Amino acid sequence: MTDTLTPSTNPSTPAAPVYTVTQERKIVTAIPGPKSAELQARRLATVSGGVASALPVYIKKANGAILVDVDGNQFIDLGAGIGVTTIGHTETSVVAAAVAQTQDFIHTLFTITPYEEYVRVCELLAEHTPGDFPKKSVLINSGAEAVENGVKIARKYTGRRAVAVLDHAYHGRTVLTMAMNYKAMPYATGYGPLASDVYHAPSSYPYHDGLSGADAAARTIAYLEKVVGPTDLACLVVEPIQGEGGFMVPAEGFFTALQTWCTANGVVMIADEIQSGMARTGKYYASEHFGWTPDLVLTAKGIAGGMPLAAVTGRAEIMDASQPGGLGGTFGGNPVSCAAAIAVFESIERNDLLAEGARIEKTLRAGLGALKDKHDIIGDIRGRGAMIAIELVQPGTGDTTKEPNSAAVSKISAYAAQHGVLLLTAGTYGNVLRFLPSLAVTDVLLADALSVIDDAIAAL
């Protein structure tokens, strides 16, 4: 370990990631293979039935954009653990940093005896989150915990109770966040009573509502003024590009109009960038695409290359409104996770990974556009960077009623899995296929995956 983390480039870090798995798709057994089937039987005996898995193949190794299962099958990973291994699985410098940190110390608890790695991550967050003003952070363990803390911090700062979210949102599975999700099933059904003072306002969903950003924002604001009233509203929590909801990109001007209203009314505007942040969309944070500056930004998933870490970052005066001891937790800002996060930020800079997001968007849009010309069940292509989705509709309804086609979504993702492409589904109506690859995915792998999807649609 170097004496100081600032500047923190580890001299032993290779310039670019070194791949330990061939970056190719390879299917050698039925899917799932025999060893996965054996593990699945053991799992059913001891793992809660409340925990689902999209594809019951058990993973032995993961590197770059490839997952290798226990039977030796190799999958092109277009999900990256739902947007977590953004800079690639087992990225060389992240592994080196995490291993080195485990040898120095694994835990002290920052609220007992602090360490530089935590401070360095907060410095990097202050530097790379949107907004040119003094910023502070708290580190926690998961996305849902970041949402919970964002709400707490906004309530403390404003002295207000109510929380607003947008339709089609997903914010987590804890007791507060399950009340903030749009979909009751499977996230809230049977787990009530739900947290009170959570209000669901209309969002901007251009493919379906056809509204301009200004008109969609006027609708959202009219709802909040009527149903909550701004003087009781602590915060408005938005995903700049909605994740589980189906990668909806709001119409131009939607967020800036909401921000103007929030600022005028003392409402803290929180960007849940848990899925869209950390270089996923060709910028550090997706909010930057829309020309607005959140008061608080929530980071998780991609920040530490797969190690658990999350953060709330925002205006110093809001972050400092909490009393000492009001924020924190045993594992929050774990040193190994922090070391990995520092390596992630450095890798993004060193390897110019923001450009990779732009490359992936270009390749996917071209390939998916060609598929849309061929197959009339593809209604919409949307997203930014390495966060692109297609919405599937009933044949011929793409320009009219846009009827959801969840059957096609399930069949295409199942076909893709059988042929070595891991593709995630999304959408309020199960009508969206999302492409959320790591930035390490090559154009060759993307072209290969798109040819599988083309075959999958043809086979419907």
Ligand code: PLZ
């Ligand atoms: N906010 C925008 O995308 C996590 C959930 C997958 P946690 N999304 C993936 C699943 O089925 O569990 C997410 C998100 C946004 C919050 C969260 C919650 O993050 O780290 O899963 O708690």
